[in-house]
Amino acid sequence: MMTIAASRMLRGKRTCFVGIGLPSLAANLARATWAPEIVLVYESGTIGSKPPRPPLSIGDGVLAETADAVVSSAEIFNYWLQPGRIDVGFLGAAQLDRYANINTTVIGDYRRPKVRLPGAGGAPEIAASCGETVIVVRHSTRVFVDRLDFTTSVGHGDGPGARDRLGLRGAGPTAVITDLGILEPDPESRELTLTSVHPGVEAERVLEATGWPLKIAVHLEATAAPTETELAALRRLTE
Template sequence: MTIAAARALTGDRRVFVGIGLPSTAANLARRTHAPDLVLIYESGTLGSKPTRLPASIGDGILAETADAVISVPEVFNYWLQPGRIDVGFLGAAQLDRFGNINTTAIGDYHHPKVRLPGAGGAPEIAASCGEVFVVVRQSRRSFVERVDFVTSFGHGRGGDARRELGLRGAGPTRVITDLGVFRPDPETRELVLTDLHPGVEVADVREATGWELRVAADLGRTPPPTDAELAALRTLKEAS
């Protein structure tokens, strides 16, 4: 999953990176095939090049290795909201068939079963980045028919929901899980399984999906991780 997510990042694009799985994938991409990626973290670090995985957006290594450090309001006002960031890379606790993300609460908002970390800058990232990649471990608990709370807007209830709200970015264009890769249908915006990871079958994905799964007619397979990619990932994690 991490390597498939890293491969999705190419060239010299500016990436707004979330902590956790997105940060691992983004840093792996920069260490391997995309050394010119510009990693931007919510704390105001532009062009961070950490030698290990940061523990949080406040980890000092992000500032120490950055091209520049600016204030949080500047990141959002001058970089994110004007559309200067190409890719937002987010995680999720819950995700629905239209790519809406919940990181706020499981169950009723006022009396939740689980209170989650919350929004942070994710709603603005989802609204304003050129496109959004989501990386999440897949199960019926995470892939739900309808999220309990919309923390970050994906494609709403589908169709032209984003355009009707005046949102700048294209929203989730790729969802990468430990089972495969999903992309939104060009018209309905419903997530469609487009690629399976090695060793995974469609039945496995259906079992881990909380809605009636759509599968692409030309379903592909992600290439297995290379030895070099695995070595780079292990080195990155061992240094943390």
């Protein structure tokens, strides 16, 4: 449900900068269903990749083998990403706060961490410069925390106006897709608000899985159930 809901976010989009893992699976599902013409870009330098299976990493050979073009990482960032030529970025997170700021660096104190995570990679630039970003992550209090242990990628900073003050080009996170529902930033406060729950999920369950008092939209929606077409496409990608 999470992957399918995330893939629907790419309807009408032309270009997507893709992170590895759940974001990549969702982006490739979108290419197989809602957005067949979308150009998927990976930070290793592949443009227009069409992998038949989820890539294991940005260095997976299938990305280059199925790409329309392969360029240097420097060109990807300097020419395509930073000038604002990418419509949407798909990202994951180890920790996420109420303003959709992301931690993928460390858990615990930076100098003496409990866990050292994969790190930033291209995520800070994706979060800064894509037209918008969509975050795909499983919902738990371990991930949805009141305060990040480290800020790797800026979402909406400390609230209204933060991105403008920092000079960030893109609109920032427009949706967070989880296995329980969909959260979107409030237009005024920029704080994440629960706007939709997936089939079979109650709002109370989402509140219990969030590390701060999560706000709920006045008109809470129910996410549309997966269609047979979506399920068949997802199975082909993961079989």
